[in-house]
Amino acid sequence: MERRMIAPCFMDDTLECLRRHGVDAGPLLAQAGLPSIVTGPVSANQYGAFWHAVAQAMDDEFFGEGARPMRAGSFALLCHAILSTATLEHALRRALRFLRVVLENPHGELVVENGLAQIVLKDAGATRSAFAYRTFWIILHGVNCWLIGRRLPIRWVDFRCSAPPAGTDYRLFFGAPVHFDQRRTRLVFDAEYLKLPPIRDERALKHFLRHAPANILVRYRHDAGLSAAIRQRLHATAPSAWPGFEAIAARMRIAAPTLRRRLRQEGQTYRSIKEDLRRALAMEALADGRTNVAQLAVELGFSEPSAFHRAFRKWTGKSPAQFRRNATQTDFAESSSPRKRTQPQES
Incomplete structure (x- = not known):
């Protein structure tokens, strides 16, 4: 551990x-x-x-x-x-x-x-x-x-x-x-x-329980692991200037196959890390109303606004404009009774 x-x-x-x-x-x-x-x-x-x-x-x-x-x-x-x-x-x-x-x-x-x-x-x-x-x-x-x-x-x-x-x-x-x-x-x-699908089995559970709860306090901290280190590097750079996988591996002084394998052990890929960050940055910018959609697409490194629209709809099921409107309405109504979708009970 x-x-x-x-x-x-x-x-x-x-x-x-x-x-x-x-x-x-x-x-x-x-x-x-x-x-x-x-x-x-x-x-x-x-x-x-x-x-x-x-x-x-x-x-x-x-x-x-x-x-x-x-x-x-x-x-x-x-x-x-x-x-x-x-x-x-x-x-x-x-x-x-x-x-x-x-x-x-x-x-x-x-x-x-x-x-x-x-x-x-x-x-x-x-x-x-x-x-x-x-x-x-x-x-x-x-x-x-x-x-x-x-x-x-x-x-x-x-x-x-x-x-x-x-x-x-x-x-x-x-x-x-x-x-x-x-x-x-x-x-x-x-x-x-x-x-996301579960990846654990009974054997993994036995090992996990031997070290719990110490392992959940450190293993899944926001600053733990290589994926967090990569995320921190990307945060400091504009998405349009994010390096390719080989370049990020070289900057971290880790062989590319080794970095790929270790990220896989953390349940991540370089592509998923970049997509997670782009999604978070997009949702934050739209909720805050800081920029228009076309400019945001450029800032996030998309080749054209239509590519950003497709990606955002895949992430949220909504267009960027719909998400912005809903976020504004939700913030306005938060002190009273926000509209929400509660999922049915699982048995």
């Missing part, structure tokens, strides 16, 4: 949660090989061991933050439940139903609209802590990233609660804009990813 460190805010939030629930953290820290006072980053393995110690002591893998306890072993059952699904969308719906049965509240609903997939959290009780919501996202997002073998780039995350003391660390963790004090809690990504 990658040798990565967990930010101090993870430990601070977890320890504060234990204090709220009257749990003595001392023995659990010692069990995970951590000092009684943690003042800096800890390794992913240490945090994973601490997570397991807390879950076993409380018999709750959600740390007492749900309406019902998520009994020890529930995470493994969740993984088994989604293993036989056909697409990421199928897996998400099944995972959300499983978590609703286990936790009752908060529970999530998948909403697809305007080319975006939104996992909206609902709750019959009072607003929960940022730690509770983030734990929900870690479980759901992490296990589904593992299932499809790649990270799902997040567009933005809204929290219904106020920002915690380490609120700035939340943006670093998600690798996307994070907003607090919102009307609802939701995680948003491009709906195109819902079509």
Whole structure:
């Protein structure tokens, strides 16, 4: 597993949660090989061991933050439940139903609209802590990233609660804009990813569970892997000037066949990375109304506007003009009742 460190805010939030629930953290820290006072980053393995110690002591893998306890072993059952699904969308719906049965509240609903997939959290009780919501996202997002073998780039995350003391660390963790004090809690990504097929089997699951949850905290971070390094390089360059595959491999000082193989291991190709970025840039520019469609096509490296129109319709099912109109209407209506398409329940 990658040798990565967990930010101090993870430990601070977890320890504060234990204090709220009257749990003595001392023995659990010692069990995970951590000092009684943690003042800096800890390794992913240490945090994973601490997570397991807390879950076993409380018999709750959600740390007492749900309406019902998520009994020890529930995470493994969740993984088994989604293993036989056909697409990421199928897996998400099944995972959300499983978590609703286990936790009752908060529970999530998948909403697809305007080319975006939104996992909206609902709750019959009072607003929960940022730690509770983030734990929900870690479980759901992490296990589904593992299932499809790649990270799902997040567009933005809204929290219904106020920002915690380490609120700035939340943006670093998600690798996307994070907003607090919102009307609802939701995680948003491009709906195109819902079509991706699972690539894991029972053998892979056994290996995954031996290292969870440390592996989902580092393996699918927004800054992890070669695909993220390539994405960062492309972000710094205008799409019309993006290099070819051989050129990017040379700049990264990696043999082209090796880079291709390692990207395949991350569930990516150079073409898919460029297409993901173009889609994200296009949707952001259209939603913000910063430029006209013809100029945007040129900026994104398309040979002509008609090629951009075809690509955008493939990504979202809408023309650029339709997407812009819908995005503007949705933003205007967000404070009341946005029009949305809720998918039918999965059995």
